[in-house]
Amino acid sequence: MKLNMVLDNKKTILVLALVLLSFIGIGSLLPEELTLQRWVAAFFAANALVAMALTFVLSTRLEILETIFRGLDRVYKAHRWAGMWSVFSIFMHWWLVPQSETPRDESSLMEIGSDTGEWATWLLLALVVISFMRILPYHLWRWSHRLMGLVFFVSVFHYLFAVRPFQLFSPAGIAMNVTAIVGLAAWWYYAFGKSTSKHHLAKVQNVKKENGVVSFEAKPLQGRPTWNAGQFAFISVLHHEKIAKEPHPFTIASSQHQGVARFSVAGLGDYTKTLYDHLSNGDMVRLDMPYGRFKLNRSSSPQIWMGSGIGITPFVAWLQELNYTGALTSKSCPNVVLYYLVKNAEAAIFAEELQQLTENLPSVTLKIVYSEEGRITPERIADDLNGNVDNAELYFCGNPEVRKAMQEGLESLGMPKNNTHYELFDFRGAI
Structure with missing residues (x-):
């Protein structure tokens, strides 16, 4: 690394x-x-x-x-x-x-x-x-x-x-x-002429709406797209009266080995609220994928995975990847403490799935943190790592303010600079 x-x-x-x-x-x-x-x-x-x-x-x-x-x-x-x-x-x-001072024609x-x-x-x-x-x-x-x-x-x-x-x-x-x-x-x-090599026409299926989050699968009509766990896709909903066609980026919340791309979208803005309200089974979407460099690292160094709210989705895909490859190959599983940051138990819609995915991964420790009971701190993370933050890696997805606070706090406790990994989806204001 x-x-x-x-x-x-x-x-x-x-x-x-x-x-x-x-x-x-x-x-x-x-x-x-x-x-x-x-x-x-x-x-x-x-x-x-x-x-x-x-x-x-x-x-x-x-x-x-x-x-x-x-x-x-x-x-x-x-x-x-x-x-x-x-x-x-x-x-x-x-x-x-x-x-010029000469007369102009x-x-x-x-x-x-x-x-x-x-x-x-x-x-x-x-x-x-x-x-x-x-x-x-x-x-x-x-x-x-x-x-x-x-x-x-x-x-x-x-x-x-x-x-x-x-x-x-x-x-x-x-x-x-x-x-x-x-x-x-x-x-x-x-x-006008963007390459269509990454474009896949797909049909929405298995729509589930819970606590402001809409989850769905996008089953390709032809071919089978490939991606690495942790990458994302631009999704355009086609031929829908109430959902604009414009593309928006969302993390692929499943491993490629699951056979179909799954997405979970929190209704936090105008577009995502429209998705939550109106997306249904049978809708047609175009997937432009894959993109992103937020990829699974299998090194043995201590890793901190932190998903804030819907930011847990890339880690769900990583866990699926670890379960699949661990069962079929001799590939190693990293030493991980995974934090799922949510407001309360009602908002922890991925808790059961995370517990199932980590059950057969003894080197991965799951910790669900409810902000109503107290927010996560860098000091608590250091305690969970038994003070071993000197060579730890922080992988974060979610609220950028939380990420910045965790990064600065862990670096002050000894985590090397440049050991924090994340991707921004704010392409309109990426500066």
């Missing part, structure tokens, strides 16, 4: 180094004879184009991106930082670019190309405000996000036809041409 962490950190450093080198490379390609103001203005224009293209590439959900960034949530973090850098760069270019293509730069600036500002302030419902926000492609298209038009300090087929021009092509292709793939 330590080796994997070192490799992951090296990957992150390598990615950051490549990004830094790319920006340095942009500057080195610009003509040396430019005045400082024109050079800086051109540098930020090129940065804006590259950063926008990068945001579209990061939106494609390609598997290689998950591998490089160690999770889709981190991909979307990079996506948003690239978006912010593009906003900063395009405004710096707009502010710094020298204004408003009908010329060059003048139209120059004007489009300002159009792109204000359109980008409006879309970014919408994105960051979350002033639109999710389904409208997704469409507004697709309009980023229009900003990029206008920016490319501006690049092609406005006055440039370099030729189209100079080294700088070739680099920008390739950037424009890659960015437009990535946007088209994201908005």
Whole structure:
């Protein structure tokens, strides 16, 4: 596990180094004879184009991106930082670019190309405000996000036809041409042509509703999707009058060996409450899966698994995996203390299943914690581990505030930094 962490950190450093080198490379390609103001203005224009293209590439959900960034949530973090850098760069270019004092022919293509730069600036500002302030419902926000492609298209038009300090087929021009092509292709793939290799049409069955949580299975109509325990899927409910078609991410609450993907969704927001109220047997869904890097670790180091409320679902899948592989193979079972954090016994809808799953796993200790009787503390966890937190690993799913408190508390008691593992599902606000 330590080796994997070192490799992951090296990957992150390598990615950051490549990004830094790319920006340095942009500057080195610009003509040396430019005045400082024109050079800086051109540098930020090129940065804006590259950063926008990068945001579209990061939106494609390609598997290689998950591998490089160690999770889709981190991909979307990079996506948003690239978006912010593009906003900063395009405004710096707009502010710094020298204004010509010669008479203008408003009908010329060059003048139209120059004007489009300002159009792109204000359109980008409006879309970014919408994105960051979350002033639109999710389904409208997704469409507004697709309009980023229009900003990029206008920016490319501006690049092609406005006055440039370099030729189209100079080294700088070739680099920008390739950037424009890659960015437009990535946007088209994201908005309209996303690969369907991960898409599976399925029918909802075995719907169960209990204490604000709807659980159901999604049985594929053709083929059989594969996934690792702990991964998640984007689910779109199809042809339903009361449930929007927009995709939402949910953990797959079953091991692949169970034969069918199961999901449990807590009605905590508008969309999930609609699912709870209206989802029923026979409904059609599209599964876009699998995604995620929250995977079972079989190392012998002490592990703390903590599921807050509906956050218990990936651990249910892990336990199913351990039961299956333990019965059929000689694969080891890690030393685990599993905490199921719920308000009270009524809310502990997975308690019986967890007890059954841990019954034949002697190295896994289940502890159900009712917040009404007292909240979990890092000190209590350390006691449960007999003080052995020096090489413990924390795996958390659920309330981010609880995760942060547990992480900070355990690290203060000796757990190494970078030993906390989690994934964020807040792709709209992943920053």
